[in-house]
Amino acid sequence: GDSVTQTEGQVTVSESKSLIINCTYSATSIAYPNLFWYVRYPGEGLQLLLKVITAGQKGSSRGFEATYNKETTSFHLQKASVQESDSAVYYCALSDRGNTRKLIFGLGTTLQVQP
Amino acid sequence: DMKVTQMPRYLIKRMGENVLLECGQDMSHETMYWYRQDPGLGLQLIYISYDVDSNSEGDIPKGYRVSRKKREHFSLILDSAKTNQTSVYFCASSHTGIEQYFGPGTRLTVL
Numbered sequence: 001g002d003s004v005t006q007t008e009g010q011v012t013v014s015e016s017k018s019l020i021i022n023c024t025y026s027a028t029s030i031a032y033p034n035l036f037w038y039v040r041y042p043g044e045g046l047q048l049l050l051k052v053i054t055a056g057q058k059g060s061s062r063g064f065e066a067t068y069n070k071e072t073t074s075f076h077l078q079k080a081s082v083q084e085s086d087s088a089v090y091y092c093a094l095s096d097r098g099n100t101r102k103l104i105f106g107l108g109t110t111l112q113v114q115p
Numbered sequence: 116d117m118k119v120t121q122m123p124r125y126l127i128k129r130m131g132e133n134v135l136l137e138c139g140q141d142m143s144h145e146t147m148y149w150y151r152q153d154p155g156l157g158l159q160l161i162y163i164s165y166d167v168d169s170n171s172e173g174d175i176p177k178g179y180r181v182s183r184k185k186r187e188h189f190s191l192i193l194d195s196a197k198t199n200q201t202s203v204y205f206c207a208s209s210h211t212g213i214e215q216y217f218g219p220g221t222r223l224t225v226l
Contacts, residue, residue, distance in 0.1 A: 044219055045217040045220055053213065101212035102160055103148075105157045105158040108157060
């Protein structure tokens with residue numbers, strides 16, 4: 001089936017250091033998946049951080065970047081220099097472009113940025 | 116300002132009671148969703164609504180039903196709640212089917 005894997009449940013990084021959160025996907029029933037990163041700050045709902053709908057393209061927002069790599073089926077999230085305000089839960093997700101309009105989420109990675 | 120609202124934000128019920136969770140959106144989105152999130156399981160899709168009175172089961176619909184009588188409102192109903200329905204419930208809406216906008220969640224505890 002279709003799935004998203006985030007290998008790290010929790011990541012702790014010192015402020016101003018670089019960050020990478022891993023995401024790989026399996027899209028056996030979806031020919032051209034859309035890929036997303038959502039973020040949930042404490043006390044808030046999920047909000048879209050970035051999306052990429054074309055393989056080979058890179059999405060970016062708020063200093064975060066992710067590249068849609070169809071060969072390695074990966075969509076890792078990166079940031080060169082994190083801030084304490086980036087502390088949140090990050091979810092990788094994929095969707096199809098068909099009528100179902102379903103999002104399939106990874107389990108989420110909790111990022112804690114230490115001052 | 117595009118917004119998805121959920122009411123109530125916190126709810127405690129006893130096993131066997133009925134539960135009504137409400138969701139609203141002000142973007143005239145056709146598609147709306149209900150998810151639940153449990154530790155270690157991520158977000159799981161309960162129901163999708165493609166428009167008024169056009170609802171479809173998601174991945175875990177058992178024990179739930181939904182109602183959509185107006186485009187801007189989508190309700191999740193638990194008839195005779197069970198303790199294993201204790202969870203955080205998220206509503207979302209979408210126009211394109213690509214980007215979903217989420218509400219802040221409702222934390223439901225069933226005792």
